[in-house]
Amino acid sequence: MNRRLRFGLAAIPRDCLLCGAGSGGNALCRACRNALPRLPAARCPICAVPTTGSAICGACLADPPFFQRTLAAVAYRFPVDALIQASKYAGDLGAGRALGELLADAIAADPAPDIIVPMPLHPARLKQRGFNQALEIARPLAWRTGASLVTDACARVKDTPPQASLPWKEREKNIRSAFACRKDLSGKRIALVDDVMTTGHTLNEAAKALKKGGAAQVHAWAVARTLGEN
Numbered sequence: 620m621n622r623r624l625r626f627g628l629a630a631i632p633r634d635c636l637l638c639g640a641g642s643g644g645n646a647l648c649r650a651c652r653n654a655l656p657r658l659p660a661a662r663c664p665i666c667a668v669p670t671t672g673s674a675i676c677g678a679c680l681a682d683p684p685f686f687q688r689t690l691a692a693v694a695y696r697f698p699v700d701a702l703i704q705a706s707k708y709a710g711d712l713g714a715g716r717a718l719g720e721l722l723a724d725a726i727a728a729d730p731a732p733d734i735i736v737p738m739p740l741h742p743a744r745l746k747q748r749g750f751n752q753a754l755e756i757a758r759p760l761a762w763r764t765g766a767s768l769v770t771d772a773c774a775r776v777k778d779t780p781p782q783a784s785l786p787w788k789e790r791e792k793n794i795r796s797a798f799a800c801r802k803d804l805s806g807k808r809i810a811l812v813d814d815v816m817t818t819g820h821t822l823n824e825a826a827k828a829l830k831k832g833g834a835a836q837v838h839a840w841a842v843a844r845t846l847g848e849n
């Protein structure tokens with residue numbers, strides 16, 4: 620009940636967002652969920668990039684990121700990309716809810732963190748967009764795990780151009796020092812939530828700020844993972 624009210628019941632279609640079939644109160648029906656693009660079973664436990672044999676990938680061995688583990692629900696391909704675009708740019712709450720449900724299923728078997736931190740937007744971007752889609756995705760995760768949702772643990776202090784608008788090799792530099800931690804996070808086990816993980820640079824920079832704030836552990840939780848170049 621609580622979950623429905625918070626998403627705004629009137630705005631949410633009762634049937635599957637993708638095919639219109641009855642979905643038993645979920646955003647997507649079982650058939651559509653089962654047909655979503657999966658990630659390969661063998662992937663790096665740290666950054667979730669496809670590997671041969673589930674070993675830690677060369678990039679993580681050479682330069683370990685500030686997060687220790689990545690959990691991603693699905694591959695960033697159609698129709699997941701369309702759901703993410705609808706949630707991010709059209710403010711589609713039903714799409715946001717679908718993404719949250721997918722991620723909630725993907726993290727269900729893992730121990731709950733102490734706190735859940737949605738990837739922050741820069742205040743200027745938040746004002747322009749009116750909402751943070753990572754927060755919408757994170758809400759059902761907090762309800763399912765019982766972990767507290769903390770939106771002010773780390774702030775985006777640099778208003779950088781969107782990563783997707785930049786060539787691959789400029790993305791790491793673009794996001795460097797974009798986050799600052801504003802809380803004492805000593806000893807906390809944190810799940811950092813975002814919609815898409817592409818190069819992992821954004822998650823890594825935010826994780827770095829959380830670690831500076833004292834976090835004992837940061838896990839990256841992303842709805843979708845790209846399967847291209849890491």
Ligand SMILES: [Zn+2]
Pocket residue numbers: 635636637638639640647648649650651652
């Ligand atoms: Zn469906």
Ligand SMILES: [Zn+2]
Pocket residue numbers: 663664665666667668675676677678679680
């Ligand atoms: Zn890796």
